[in-house]
Amino acid sequence: MNARDWLSPSVRGAAVEKGLQPGQTLFRAGGKSNGLYEIVSGTVRLVRIDRSGREAVLQTASAGETFAEASLFSPTYHCDAVSSTEAVVRLYPKAALLTDLQRDPAIAKAFAAMLARQVMTLRTRLERRNIQSARDRVRHFLTVNAGADGRTVTLSGTVKDLAADLGLTHEALYRTLARMEADGEIARAGKTIRIARAT
Amino acid sequence: MNARDWLSPSVRGAAVEKGLQPGQTLFRAGGKSNGLYEIVSGTVRLVRIDRSGREAVLQTASAGETFAEASLFSPTYHCDAVSSTEAVVRLYPKAALLTDLQRDPAIAKAFAAMLARQVMTLRTRLERRNIQSARDRVRHFLTVNAGADGRTVTLSGTVKDLAADLGLTHEALYRTLARMEADGEIARAGKTIRIARAT
DNA sequence: CGAGTGATTGACTTAGATCAATGACCGTGG
DNA sequence: CCACGGTCATTGATCTAAGTCAATCACTCG
Numbered sequence: 001m002n003a004r005d006w007l008s009p010s011v012r013g014a015a016v017e018k019g020l021q022p023g024q025t026l027f028r029a030g031g032k033s034n035g036l037y038e039i040v041s042g043t044v045r046l047v048r049i050d051r052s053g054r055e056a057v058l059q060t061a062s063a064g065e066t067f068a069e070a071s072l073f074s075p076t077y078h079c080d081a082v083s084s085t086e087a088v089v090r091l092y093p094k095a096a097l098l099t100d101l102q103r104d105p106a107i108a109k110a111f112a113a114m115l116a117r118q119v120m121t122l123r124t125r126l127e128r129r130n131i132q133s134a135r136d137r138v139r140h141f142l143t144v145n146a147g148a149d150g151r152t153v154t155l156s157g158t159v160k161d162l163a164a165d166l167g168l169t170h171e172a173l174y175r176t177l178a179r180m181e182a183d184g185e186i187a188r189a190g191k192t193i194r195i196a197r198a199t
Numbered sequence: 200m201n202a203r204d205w206l207s208p209s210v211r212g213a214a215v216e217k218g219l220q221p222g223q224t225l226f227r228a229g230g231k232s233n234g235l236y237e238i239v240s241g242t243v244r245l246v247r248i249d250r251s252g253r254e255a256v257l258q259t260a261s262a263g264e265t266f267a268e269a270s271l272f273s274p275t276y277h278c279d280a281v282s283s284t285e286a287v288v289r290l291y292p293k294a295a296l297l298t299d300l301q302r303d304p305a306i307a308k309a310f311a312a313m314l315a316r317q318v319m320t321l322r323t324r325l326e327r328r329n330i331q332s333a334r335d336r337v338r339h340f341l342t343v344n345a346g347a348d349g350r351t352v353t354l355s356g357t358v359k360d361l362a363a364d365l366g367l368t369h370e371a372l373y374r375t376l377a378r379m380e381a382d383g384e385i386a387r388a389g390k391t392i393r394i395a396r397a398t
Numbered sequence: 399c400g401a402g403t404g405a406t407t408g409a410c411t412t413a414g415a416t417c418a419a420t421g422a423c424c425g426t427g428g
Numbered sequence: 429c430c431a432c433g434g435t436c437a438t439t440g441a442t443c444t445a446a447g448t449c450a451a452t453c454a455c456t457c458g
Binding site: 132133168 | 413415416
Binding site for chain 1: 247249250253255256257258259268269271272297300301302304307308310311312314315316317318319321322323324325326328329338339342343345349350366394
């Protein structure tokens with residue numbers, strides 16, 4: 001998932017960083033696409049504006065994430081990118097990236113593998129959103145993300161972050177976790193959750 | 200999105216079709232991965248089973264969709280595939296596919312482009328699920344999927360299908376559409392929706 | 399013609415969103 | 429070293445939009 005893992009050194013070398021003010025536009029739909037972006041810090045949203053001026057958010061990207069992958073294969077952007085916060089982004093120039101993909105099948109393969117993995121996780125997350133009950137969503141999250149022992153999950157972020165990921169308010173998640181713990185279904189210790197009893 | 204569009208003729212020629220009974224297992228986690236599957240008809244679900252036997256659905260794939268893309272880059276499967284209905288799947292053998300990707304950068308590029316596009320649409324769909332209100336979800340869907348004129352959307356499937364896509368019950372969607380039409384926000388004619396007035 | 403499915407609307411219930419408040423922690427500047 | 433502002437964690441009370449159950453009508457297909 002991390003851009004550093006699959007990019008070739010030459011492309012990494014060609015990267016350009018850019019600072020953004022809140023509300024600043026990084027690129028606009030129709031503009032010539034420059035390459036792939038990675039967020040160093042802050043948040044950027046990709047939006048499509050309808051003729052009435054209302055914006056529909058296509059994605060919200062945060063530190064560590066990449067966006068505009070598809071623009072690599074298209075001459076122009078298909079949406080606007082606007083910084084939501086003060087932010088720093090890193091641009092991996094399109095030409096260098098494409099050259100690499102053409103030249104080295106191993107890099108192309110790594111790139112495709114990264115995308116395939118993303119597709120997989122995204123589909124799983126989407127599937128999870130189809131689950132109505134908060135408790136079942138948590139269960140889904142736990143069984144999908146359980147470690148090797150199949151029983152423990154260690155949260156990478158805060159509980160609030162998890163709530164956002166699950167598509168719940170943090171209050172709803174706190175309550176759900178509390179109830180699951182009270183019922184003996186899980187046990188919590190800091191950032192790790194142990195699945196105690198399977199329902 | 201359609202497998203036929205980017206696969207090389209040689210791989211397409213090497214494809215093997217297989218029929219499945221409802222409940223039949225196509226592959227299991229840990230098994231050697233054979234390649235990429237495309238669904239010809241029916242529905243297949245990818246599931247992960249926890250040690251208590253409960254299954255968590257990672258994906259549900261229907262006719263026309265592909266699955267197990269990521270397994271191309273992994274020696275084994277990471278989940279089980281079980282047919283939900285009577286189904287027919289087409290297997291594009293891994294070896295042939297990988298050979299092609301290695302040999303022809305254009306194919307590798309097309310493959311990566313397809314995946315990048317999928318990542319994009321998936322992220323957009325996920326973003327839509329973050330919207331609470333049914334009406335706003337519909338609005339998001341409409342503005343994102345509006346045709347060239349930015350005002351009309353033609354549904355590819357039934358309204359029920361759209362409801363599933365939006366993560367709503369069909370009843371909720373019918374009501375929302377009815378109210379939006381009553382308010383003059385949209386106009387409907389069969390499978391096409393015209394955005395009449397922007398809110 | 400009857401079975402099956404989509405489209406649509408009504409009535410009722412509920413889980414989760416909202417609004418609100420509190421305590422624990424943490425870094426920071428004086 | 430400590431007070432202060434900020435964020436996370438947590439719980440209570442309330443409200444409402446969407447889910448659930450149910451019924452009807454239109455259509456299509458064999």
